[in-house]
Amino acid sequence: MGSDTTASEARPRTITVAADNLREVVADLFARAGMPEEDAAFMGACLVDADLRGVHSHGTRYTPDYVRSLRGGAWNPRPAIRVVREKGGNVLLDGDRGAGHLIGRRAMGLAIERAGDFGTGTVAVRNSTHCGAMAFFTQLAADAGCIGFATTNAGVRMVPHGGAEPVVALNPLSWAAPTDRGWAVDLDMATSVAAGSKLMVAKERGERIPFGWALDEQGRPTDDPDAGMRGVMLPLGGPKGYGLAVCLDILTGVLSGGRFGAGLGGPGTAQTYQALDIATFIPLDEFRARMGELIDQLKGSRPAPGSPGIFLPGEIEHNLKVERLRAGIPMTAPVIERINELARELGSGGQIVAVA
Amino acid sequence: MGSDTTASEARPRTITVAADNLREVVADLFARAGMPEEDAAFMGACLVDADLRGVHSHGTRYTPDYVRSLRGGAWNPRPAIRVVREKGGNVLLDGDRGAGHLIGRRAMGLAIERAGDFGTGTVAVRNSTHCGAMAFFTQLAADAGCIGFATTNAGVRMVPHGGAEPVVALNPLSWAAPTDRGWAVDLDMATSVAAGSKLMVAKERGERIPFGWALDEQGRPTDDPDAGMRGVMLPLGGPKGYGLAVCLDILTGVLSGGRFGAGLGGPGTAQTYQALDIATFIPLDEFRARMGELIDQLKGSRPAPGSPGIFLPGEIEHNLKVERLRAGIPMTAPVIERINELARELGSGGQIVAVA
Numbered sequence: 170m171g172s173d174t175t176a177s178e179a180r181p182r183t184i185t186v187a188a189d190n191l192r193e194v195v196a197d198l199f200a201r202a203g204m205p206e207e208d209a210a211f212m213g214a215c216l217v218d219a220d221l222r223g224v225h226s227h228g229t230r231y232t233p234d235y236v237r238s239l240r241g242g243a244w245n246p247r248p249a250i251r252v253v254r255e256k257g258g259n260v261l262l263d264g265d266r267g268a269g270h271l272i273g274r275r276a277m278g279l280a281i282e283r284a285g286d287f288g289t290g291t292v293a294v295r296n297s298t299h300c301g302a303m304a305f306f307t308q309l310a311a312d313a314g315c316i317g318f319a320t321t322n323a324g325v326r327m328v329p330h331g332g333a334e335p336v337v338a339l340n341p342l343s344w345a346a347p348t349d350r351g352w353a354v355d356l357d358m359a360t361s362v363a364a365g366s367k368l369m370v371a372k373e374r375g376e377r378i379p380f381g382w383a384l385d386e387q388g389r390p391t392d393d394p395d396a397g398m399r400g401v402m403l404p405l406g407g408p409k410g411y412g413l414a415v416c417l418d419i420l421t422g423v424l425s426g427g428r429f430g431a432g433l434g435g436p437g438t439a440q441t442y443q444a445l446d447i448a449t450f451i452p453l454d455e456f457r458a459r460m461g462e463l464i465d466q467l468k469g470s471r472p473a474p475g476s477p478g479i480f481l482p483g484e485i486e487h488n489l490k491v492e493r494l495r496a497g498i499p500m501t502a503p504v505i506e507r508i509n510e511l512a513r514e515l516g517s518g519g520q521i522v523a524v525a
Numbered sequence: 526m527g528s529d530t531t532a533s534e535a536r537p538r539t540i541t542v543a544a545d546n547l548r549e550v551v552a553d554l555f556a557r558a559g560m561p562e563e564d565a566a567f568m569g570a571c572l573v574d575a576d577l578r579g580v581h582s583h584g585t586r587y588t589p590d591y592v593r594s595l596r597g598g599a600w601n602p603r604p605a606i607r608v609v610r611e612k613g614g615n616v617l618l619d620g621d622r623g624a625g626h627l628i629g630r631r632a633m634g635l636a637i638e639r640a641g642d643f644g645t646g647t648v649a650v651r652n653s654t655h656c657g658a659m660a661f662f663t664q665l666a667a668d669a670g671c672i673g674f675a676t677t678n679a680g681v682r683m684v685p686h687g688g689a690e691p692v693v694a695l696n697p698l699s700w701a702a703p704t705d706r707g708w709a710v711d712l713d714m715a716t717s718v719a720a721g722s723k724l725m726v727a728k729e730r731g732e733r734i735p736f737g738w739a740l741d742e743q744g745r746p747t748d749d750p751d752a753g754m755r756g757v758m759l760p761l762g763g764p765k766g767y768g769l770a771v772c773l774d775i776l777t778g779v780l781s782g783g784r785f786g787a788g789l790g791g792p793g794t795a796q797t798y799q800a801l802d803i804a805t806f807i808p809l810d811e812f813r814a815r816m817g818e819l820i821d822q823l824k825g826s827r828p829a830p831g832s833p834g835i836f837l838p839g840e841i842e843h844n845l846k847v848e849r850l851r852a853g854i855p856m857t858a859p860v861i862e863r864i865n866e867l868a869r870e871l872g873s874g875g876q877i878v879a880v881a
Binding site: 331334459477479 | 610611612613614615617642643644645646647649672684685686687688689690692693700702710712714718761762765766768769771772774775776779780781782785786787799801802803805806807811812815816818819822823826827828829830832833834835836837838
């Protein structure tokens with residue numbers, strides 16, 4: 170192949186794998202990286218949940234990176250996550266450089282508990298690491314009868330509005346709320362036009378990215394994920410995305426005493442988790458019924474010509490999960506191959522295999 | 526003038542007025558509309574604050590509309606704002622159809638008080654009305670050493686992602702935090718590309734709107750504010766703005782037992798105000814110093830070629846306020862004329878006059 174080979178010509182195949190198989194192999198790798206069995210099992214469940222929901226950018230594709238961080242000492246496989254300070258519904262946690270996923274589970278669990286006692290629980294976390302998809306944690310709150318909110322700072326990849334230097338992180342946020350259906354409304358979005366890891370997914374798949382996601386190193390619009398990774402990500406709606414990203418950095422890194430702003434270039438991130446006890450405002454059943462009414466209003470409204478339909482945040486992800494639990498998860502082959510390779514390298518007996 | 530007269534040809538003049546003069550005349554009008562003196566004075570201060578900050582879309586231009594609503598009975602000039610339910614940091618308020626501004630002051634005041642007792646105070650409000658610029662209320666929280674959050678549902682003007690019918694409101698949000706400077710970081714943004722009232726301001730000024738803000742009744746992009754007002758507003762970043770708007774409707778209308786979704790077509794809106802006591806996480810002085818560090822990082826980063834500089838959310842508004850308190854507020858002449866006309870009509874002795 171010549172140097173003019175475009176990404177799309179090199180598009181790798183997709184293989185379909187079973188969620189259980191993927192979960193077990195991934196969990197075993199985290200155990201081999203030094204995590205207690207139960208934590209390792211949770212990592213498998215959490216990452217596979219993202220793949221099931223079609224959020225591959227935050228799924229098991231991260232396993233080799235995470236395992237490398239755990240084995241290399243950047244992440245702590247057995248963190249002593251501890252309460253630094255607390256008052257009423259508010260808790261400051263130190264994550265002791267554990268996997269952000271484990272810290273997030275603990276933090277949102279505490280937020281839900283405090284919401285039960287004080288109405289609202291707000292847990293800020295410092296010395297954390299990458300925590301995957303925020304929707305996973307807000308879903309925990311929704312399952313507990315709360316409105317969940319979660320945000321993290323991560324990835325200094327955006328320029329400030331009017332600026333030329335990437336000193337702003339892509340800081341995503343998530344809100345989730347229970348409904349009267351089998352799924353929660355669950356929004357999870359970066360404050361950039363697209364999440365940074367979507368560039369890595371595009372690269373893995375040999376796909377181009379839409380213009381408007383990123384600029385290259387020379388500040389030119391690009392559809393090349395590699396060029397975008399070397400360049401900068403564009404904020405959602407210009408000054409609004411920039412403003413949101415700054416506020417979420419304040420709510421996480423500045424508030425927790427953790428890393429923030431350009432300091433995120435170093436290791437360690439900060440997160441904030443919040444749960445609001447719905448029943449302190451209106452009875453939970455009434456809330457669920459009102460959510461159903463909102464869902465019906467939106468889904469019952471006239472679709473745009475050619476539209477595949479109207480969906481609530483998190484609904485498409487739920488539908489995918491139901492389907493994929495039944496039929497398997499289509500995964501980019503090299504992602505699976507890298508995990509299998511790591512399993513052989515670490516002496517795990519497990520391998521991920523394609524389902525028939 | 527022929528029928529092909531464009532908006533820009535009819536651009537009205539600007540007159541500069543003194544903040545005190547504007548505040549007094551406007552306050553007197555609210556008193557004449559039946560509000561107690563102290564509440565009327567607050568309305569004047571709150572609306573003029575928006576004009577001082579350059580947020581004319583939410584400033585005194587609303588006075589004639591609000592006064593009409595108060596005199597016509599749609600708004601209650603002497604509301605019995607009451608606590609419906611409370612637990613720990615959470616409070617549900619009924620606004621009794623008072624001016625949303627007064628209800629917001631009460632609600633954020635309660636949120637700050639509860640934050641002091643329980644770490645986080647969350648106050649949901651139903652039976653409220655238009656509350657002006659959310660930044661005003663989150664600023665109150667920042668002044669009290671809290672991170673403030675505020676959101677309202679209002680203005681069913683957006684279509685859902687994939688939809689063709691405007692059943693989603695423009696629901697703005699605001700976050701504010703104290704700094705070590707003379708101003709707070711204070712983000713205030715609609716989840717549409719532009720706030721709905723910016724179309725009214727453009728119309729008043731005889732200006733076109735940028736393409737990308739709104740579609741006309743036939744679903745075509747338009748730069749005509751009138752056509753945009755008859756059509757729909759576009760969500761910020763497509764599915765992300767839609768998702769944010771839905772979540773904020775849940776956090777306000779659904780949670781409070783108030784109006785939500787398409788029901789917002791009728792009178793009454795819902796708001797949610799939240800204050801986080803910063804000192805429960807880290808000492809307030811340390812937080813302020815860290816905010817200063819964040820501000821310096823951003824403002825000290827390399828500007829884009831031709832950029833007027835890098836600003837934090839709320840900084841430009843603060844700078845304008847300082848300048849306008851000194852030199853007066855440039856206002857669109859017909860907006861001032863309408864207020865003066867109303868003052869004469871209601872027998873007020875006050876008139877707003879241009880400063881030298």
